Amino acid sequence: MTAESRAVAASEAHGASHGTAVAGHAASRGISNPVLGMLLFITSEVMFFSGLFAAYFATRAANQPWPPAEFQGLLDPLSLILVATIILVASSFTCQFAVWSIRRGDRTGFIRNITVTFVLGVIFLGLQAVDYSILFSEGLTMGSGAFGTTYFTLTGFHGAHVFGGVLMLGVILYRGMLGQFSSRHHDAVEAVSLYWHFVDVVWIVLFSVLYLL
Amino acid sequence: MATHALSPAAVAGYRGGLYEWLTTTDHKKIGILYVINSFLFFLIGGIFALLVRAELAAPGLQLFQNEHVYNESFTIHATVMIFLFIIPMLAGLGNFAVPLMIGAPDMAFPRINALSFWMLPLGGILLLMGFLTPGGAAAAGWTSYPPLAGNSPLASPGPGQDLWIASLVLIGTSSILGGINFLVTIFKMRAPGMTLFRMPIMVWTVLVTSILVVMATPVITSAIVMLYIDRNLGGSFFNPESGGIAVLYQNVFWFYSHPAVYVMVLPAMGVISEVLPVFSRKPLFGYKAFVFATAGIGALGFSVWAHHMFTTGAVFLPFFSLMTFLIAVPTGVKMFNWVFTMFRGQLTFSTPLLFAVGFLTMFLIGGINGAFSASVPVDFALHDTYWVVAHLHYVLFGGSAFGVFAGIYYWFPKMTGRMLDEGLGKVQFVLMFIGFNLTFFPMHILGVKGMPRRIADYASGAGWNDWNLVATIGGFLIGLSMLPFIWNVFVSLRNGKVAGNDPWEGNTLEWATTSPPPPYNFDRLPEIRSERPLFDARHGLVGHGEPEPGPALLEQPAPSGEVPAAPDDEAGVGEQTTTGEDLETKR
Numbered sequence: 001m002t003a004e005s006r007a008v009a010a011s012e013a014h015g016a017s018h019g020t021a022v023a024g025h026a027a028s029r030g031i032s033n034p035v036l037g038m039l040l041f042i043t044s045e046v047m048f049f050s051g052l053f054a055a056y057f058a059t060r061a062a063n064q065p066w067p068p069a070e071f072q073g074l075l076d077p078l079s080l081i082l083v084a085t086i087i088l089v090a091s092s093f094t095c096q097f098a099v100w101s102i103r104r105g106d107r108t109g110f111i112r113n114i115t116v117t118f119v120l121g122v123i124f125l126g127l128q129a130v131d132y133s134i135l136f137s138e139g140l141t142m143g144s145g146a147f148g149t150t151y152f153t154l155t156g157f158h159g160a161h162v163f164g165g166v167l168m169l170g171v172i173l174y175r176g177m178l179g180q181f182s183s184r185h186h187d188a189v190e191a192v193s194l195y196w197h198f199v200d201v202v203w204i205v206l207f208s209v210l211y212l213l
Numbered sequence: 214m215a216t217h218a219l220s221p222a223a224v225a226g227y228r229g230g231l232y233e234w235l236t237t238t239d240h241k242k243i244g245i246l247y248v249i250n251s252f253l254f255f256l257i258g259g260i261f262a263l264l265v266r267a268e269l270a271a272p273g274l275q276l277f278q279n280e281h282v283y284n285e286s287f288t289i290h291a292t293v294m295i296f297l298f299i300i301p302m303l304a305g306l307g308n309f310a311v312p313l314m315i316g317a318p319d320m321a322f323p324r325i326n327a328l329s330f331w332m333l334p335l336g337g338i339l340l341l342m343g344f345l346t347p348g349g350a351a352a353a354g355w356t357s358y359p360p361l362a363g364n365s366p367l368a369s370p371g372p373g374q375d376l377w378i379a380s381l382v383l384i385g386t387s388s389i390l391g392g393i394n395f396l397v398t399i400f401k402m403r404a405p406g407m408t409l410f411r412m413p414i415m416v417w418t419v420l421v422t423s424i425l426v427v428m429a430t431p432v433i434t435s436a437i438v439m440l441y442i443d444r445n446l447g448g449s450f451f452n453p454e455s456g457g458i459a460v461l462y463q464n465v466f467w468f469y470s471h472p473a474v475y476v477m478v479l480p481a482m483g484v485i486s487e488v489l490p491v492f493s494r495k496p497l498f499g500y501k502a503f504v505f506a507t508a509g510i511g512a513l514g515f516s517v518w519a520h521h522m523f524t525t526g527a528v529f530l531p532f533f534s535l536m537t538f539l540i541a542v543p544t545g546v547k548m549f550n551w552v553f554t555m556f557r558g559q560l561t562f563s564t565p566l567l568f569a570v571g572f573l574t575m576f577l578i579g580g581i582n583g584a585f586s587a588s589v590p591v592d593f594a595l596h597d598t599y600w601v602v603a604h605l606h607y608v609l610f611g612g613s614a615f616g617v618f619a620g621i622y623y624w625f626p627k628m629t630g631r632m633l634d635e636g637l638g639k640v641q642f643v644l645m646f647i648g649f650n651l652t653f654f655p656m657h658i659l660g661v662k663g664m665p666r667r668i669a670d671y672a673s674g675a676g677w678n679d680w681n682l683v684a685t686i687g688g689f690l691i692g693l694s695m696l697p698f699i700w701n702v703f704v705s706l707r708n709g710k711v712a713g714n715d716p717w718e719g720n721t722l723e724w725a726t727t728s729p730p731p732p733y734n735f736d737r738l739p740e741i742r743s744e745r746p747l748f749d750a751r752h753g754l755v756g757h758g759e760p761e762p763g764p765a766l767l768e769q770p771a772p773s774g775e776v777p778a779a780p781d782d783e784a785g786v787g788e789q790t791t792t793g794e795d796l797e798t799k800r
Contacts, residue, residue, distance in 0.1 A: 036401060037393050051436060051439075055450055055461055062456070143448070149450055
């Protein structure tokens with residue numbers, strides 16, 4: 001890392017403030033750089049999933065009946081997937097509790113809540129793996145026509161995003177245990193929590209579309 | 214903390230040489246890396262273009278053993294030019310100029326900025342590595358429509374197409390991260406006084422471009438990821454046999470790729486909107502109209518994608534035709550802005566202005582022949598003919614590439630501290646301008662005569678021979694025009710005229726610092742009270758024509774007859790003294 005990048009990293013670390021001798025204005029007002037960056041990243045992620053959803057609805061409209069007769073009733077909302085859904089939604093709450101904790105400066109509460117969120121995220125991934133294996137055993141795979149392709153692509157990319165979110169949670173958990181966050185300095189926590197909520201919302205939409213609609 | 218960023222300790226860690234360039238997070242160096250990398254890929258893409266033109270010079274297969282190699286050539290030509298030349302070249306110019314223009318010390322996320330850059334050479338290498346694989350490189354055209362891009366033995370069975378997908382996902386991610394970086398930089402890092410409506414037009418165009426990039430690029434990622442799944446994981450998104458829809462790919466692909474043409478041209482419009490006022494010695498005519506036109510193009514850009522798909526029969530023709538015609542309105546507004554900026558200005562025909570005027574005229578032709586294709590019946594006749602090839606090269610080469618060279622000649626003094634040679638620059642411009650029109654104007658005629666695009670061979674009785682030969686000669690003239698440019702860069706880096714801070718008497722903040730600027734860009738900024746802060750400072754004006762005692766760069770008005778001393782450690786802002794003198798003469 002060069003000297004410049006260190007200096008900028010340092011200035012990033014102190015909220016968004018930056019500046020030369022003249023440009024050292026109050027950049028800390030309003031939304032911080034990392035949070036704005038994350039919101040824009042989430043915007044692009046929404047567009048990515050929009051592309052996949054567009055493909056889903058287009059193929060679904062072109063294939064009647066949906067699901068195909070052989071897979072009728074396979075995607076049952078009242079099954080393991082409901083447990084997974086509840087777990088992921090709950091993890092969004094614990095994630096927000098963690099944010100509120102660190103905003104108050106409560107590091108213990110922050111670490112406890114992030115740990116719970118992290119564990120819930122891992123459990124969700126495990127349940128998704130179990131669910132996949134059940135579906136495979138029923139004969140639904142990526143290769144079983146448009147139904148299987150769209151199902152596994154949508155849930156697979158969501159799962160990959162959950163995995164990414166779990167990694168991010170792990171990083172902020174580690175940094176939190178090192179004591180790097182405080183009530184005034186926790187942009188990374190805010191950004192990761194936004195991402196986690198996004199992952200959660202995508203799942204709610206996915207669950208509604210794939211299982212209920 | 215703010216002063217730490219500029220303290221000698223920070224600069225002491227500054228390492229020179231190759232190591233510094235490979236590890237830099239300085240937006241100016243990254244910008245220059247972008248420009249160099251993009252120019253190298255421009256040469257690679259150009260070589261493929263010359264191969265294609267050489268093959269088409271006469272009927273029959275002369276150069277290539279078979280059509281497949283020809284298909285690879287035009288596919289790689291287009292992919293390289295679009296994704297590895299124009300888009301990153303403009304991103305690079307923006308990377309260099311935007312933080313300077315808004316008075317920021319760097320981009321908002323310097324390390325992500327470096328990451329965005331380094332994905333590009335990696336993506337490019339992945340793409341070209343296709344030539345080493347058994348089936349050769351991608352050969353389904355830059356659009357890679359399935360089923361042509363599918364993995365059946367008759368389509369694109371080899372890994373070349375997969376490398377194309379991987380490469381585009383990387384380049385797309387680079388674009389998205391770059392776009393986010395630009396947006397946060399522009400929204401959060403502007404200097405005091407730099408309100409949105411005082412930003413240089415270049416910054417506005419980069420802002421709108423970045424919104425397009427963040428909103429549209431992920432959609433092509435989804436399209437080519439689905440293509441990858443179809444090819445490698447047994448998916449059936451685009452395979453009608455198992456319930457997929459082939460046209461779906463085109464919809465998702467063009468949902469990105471139409472906004473992408475604005476990604477490819479808006480920053481070039483921004484460049485010439487900086488160049489034209491400076492070399493006309495007038496402010497830009499209709500600043501706000503230009504800004505709203507840019508935003509309008511960005512918004513309309515999302516509603517016209519299906520005009521690439523008129524002949525599929527799967528899209529609602531009247532809507533997309535109407536929206537396409539509507540885009541001509543904001544574009545026309547910009548034409549008026551540029552023409553009336555030059556009207557009655559004191560034009561100095563330096564190379565940047567020549568290239569900017571080249572942009573203006575060639576883009577006008579490209580806009581007009583584009584409007585023809587927006588008309589559904591005409592499009593049905595001209596779809597996939599050389600007319601379309603002519604149109605897209607008039608906007609992307611005649612437009613964007615001329616704008617890119619305008620920008621390079623304009624900012625080279627700021628990047629390196631030395632001027633490019635004017636004589637060689639004019640030679641390049643003349644060669645390029647003539648070569649360009651020789652190459653691409655005949656393609657209109659070929660298109661109307663029915664010559665389809667993407668063919669390796671044609672019958673000699675079809676009446677296409679002469680114009681194809683002319684186009685090939687023109688193509689090699691364009692290739693030739695790169696030699697004076699490359700020579701110019703090498704000579705000027707060693708012996709070029711020393712530029713000084715502000716060789717063009719510019720209006721925008723980048724000319725207020727040294728050439729090249731120090732790592733943190735500015736020690737002192739002029740006061741920003743209009744969209745032309747340097748003009749104001751130069752003429753002792755702050756704000757719109759209201760004279761104030763202290764020009765912006767000075768802390769105190771100078772006592773009469775005395776040029777104020779520069780503040781102690783602020784080396785490198787030579788503007789201070791000049792401004793002081795200007796002030797004296799005014800008094």
